[in-house]
Amino acid sequence: MEKFENVSGVAAPMPLINIDTDMIIPKQFLKTIKRSGLGVNLFDEMRYDDKGNEISDFVLNQTAYRDAEIIVAGDNFGCGSSREHAPWALKDFGIKVIISTSFADIFYNNSFKNGILPVVLPKEAVDVLMEDAQKGSNARITVDLENQTVSATDGTEFKFEVDPFKKECLMDGLDDIGLTMQKVKAIDTFETEYGKNMPWV
Structure with missing residues (x-):
């Protein structure tokens, strides 16, 4: 997993509440176990019509937001079934950062494990950032994980809380496998000693 670096870029406004994982990545795309290639199907049923043509008024199909790295969303983002394909697709x-007033717990935790920072802010702050995001490519929101701040285009700054361990993992680029590999010497030592003491196993 790549180390998380500060993000300063265009934010896509998605003021919908209860954006669930089936909206993020519909069930027909869950057959793969690869983490790559799902971005084209992100929000598939909202982005494309029945013939596969882009729906022009969907935010990620608009020129200003095609390269968005941040989503500013309504309440309860990532609810629904606990599919890890949702953060994979994002x-x-x-997408590197999602800002909302609340997230579903499983999606929230899966996001950190897949290199995405979910930022929880009060509604008043999200409203300011949503309005900023609606300005399109003229607006740039900055997210500083080290200092735990989100800044609007005009410099208005909001502090957010994040679990110290999750923060460290994101900044160091450590997913579950990476965390395990940090202990590889201890694991090897244990296996060697275990084999000596219990050779019949």
Whole structure:
């Protein structure tokens, strides 16, 4: 997993509440176990019509937001079934940060494990950032994980809380496998000693 670096870029406004994982990546795309290639199907049923043509008024199909790295969303983002493909699709599209007043717990935790920072802010702050995001490519929101701040285009700054361990993992680029590999010497030592003491196993 790549180390998380500060993000300063265009934010896509998605003021819908209860954006669930089936909206993020519909069930027909869950057959793959690869983390790449799902970005094209992100929000598939909202982005494309029945013939596969882009729906022009969907935010990620608009020129200003095609390269968005941040989503500013309504309440309860990532609810629904606990599919890890949802953060995979967001990450593959290029989304690095999602800002909302609340997230579903499983999606929230899966996001950290897949290199995405979910930022929880009060409604008043999200409203300011949503309005900023609606200005299109003329607006750039900055997210500083080290200092735990989100800044609007005009410099208005909001502090956010994040679990120290999750923060460290994101900044160091450590997913579950990476965390395990940090202990590889201890694991090897244990296996060697275990084999000596219990050779019949």
